[in-house]
Amino acid sequence: DAGITQSPRHKVTETGTPVTLRCHQTENHRYMYWYRQDPGHGLRLIHYSYGVKDTDKGEVSDGYSVSRSKTEDFLLTLESATSSQTSVYFCAISELQGAYEQYFGPGTRLTVT
Amino acid sequence: KQEVTQIPAALSVPEGENLVLNCSFTDSAIYNLQWFRQDPGKGLTSLLLIQSSQREQTSGRLNASLDKSSGRSTLYIAASQPGDSATYLCAVNTGANSKLTFGKGITLSVRP
Numbered sequence: 001d002a003g004i005t006q007s008p009r010h011k012v013t014e015t016g017t018p019v020t021l022r023c024h025q026t027e028n029h030r031y032m033y034w035y036r037q038d039p040g041h042g043l044r045l046i047h048y049s050y051g052v053k054d055t056d057k058g059e060v061s062d063g064y065s066v067s068r069s070k071t072e073d074f075l076l077t078l079e080s081a082t083s084s085q086t087s088v089y090f091c092a093i094s095e096l097q098g099a100y101e102q103y104f105g106p107g108t109r110l111t112v113t
Numbered sequence: 114k115q116e117v118t119q120i121p122a123a124l125s126v127p128e129g130e131n132l133v134l135n136c137s138f139t140d141s142a143i144y145n146l147q148w149f150r151q152d153p154g155k156g157l158t159s160l161l162l163i164q165s166s167q168r169e170q171t172s173g174r175l176n177a178s179l180d181k182s183s184g185r186s187t188l189y190i191a192a193s194q195p196g197d198s199a200t201y202l203c204a205v206n207t208g209a210n211s212k213l214t215f216g217k218g219i220t221l222s223v224r225p
Contacts (some may be wrong), residue, residue: 031214040217042202043204094211101147101159102206106156
């Protein structure tokens with residue numbers, strides 16, 4: 001398995017509070033991604049990073065921000081959590097060369113009450 | 114905009130049956146296609162990746178094919194087992210920063 005960890009694995013928070021999810025990789029891959037998975041919608045890309053300090057928006061980026069200050073860490077922040085952000089969040093990594101295969105972390109289940 | 118469709122959403126088969134899971138996509142300009150498996154409450158496990166220049170890939174009892182011109186891929190599972198019960202997702206990589214577009218998945222149940 002690719003060395004990807006996510007923390008926390010589970011979190012319950014209240015509407016309006018800030019939340020930060022962390023993705024950590026030990027593979028030294030250049031690309032990192034944040035997806036959310038919801039029933040009826042499947043997996044959708046929130047933000048991605050193509051290098052340290054290089055990030056861009058995905059399909060559902062409103063209400064989310066990201067930061068990547070080191071190759072191994074990619075942070076996803078919900079500035080003011082809303083109930084619509086209750087979801088399972090997955091981090092993924094990919095290398096620039098070769099097959100471009102993506103590997104996924106175990107996920108974080110976030111509940112906003 | 115790339116759209117990926119997987120039909121049906123759920124499938125139930127008896128153990129030992131050979132089965133085919135379908136995936137279709139609207140834009141044939143893809144870099145590769147990945148098939149994933151997801152067990153309930155778990156992350157995604159990559160099963161097979163097919164490059165756009167390839168026609169198929171095999172791993173054990175799994176065989177994935179790709180017909181780029183028609184926008185279709187199939188995942189063939191031979192001699193299905195109860196342990197194969199899971200949700201199978203296909204995802205298309207259009208090459209732009211390797212972003213994936215996912216189908217909604219097929220939930221497979223293999224009955225003993």
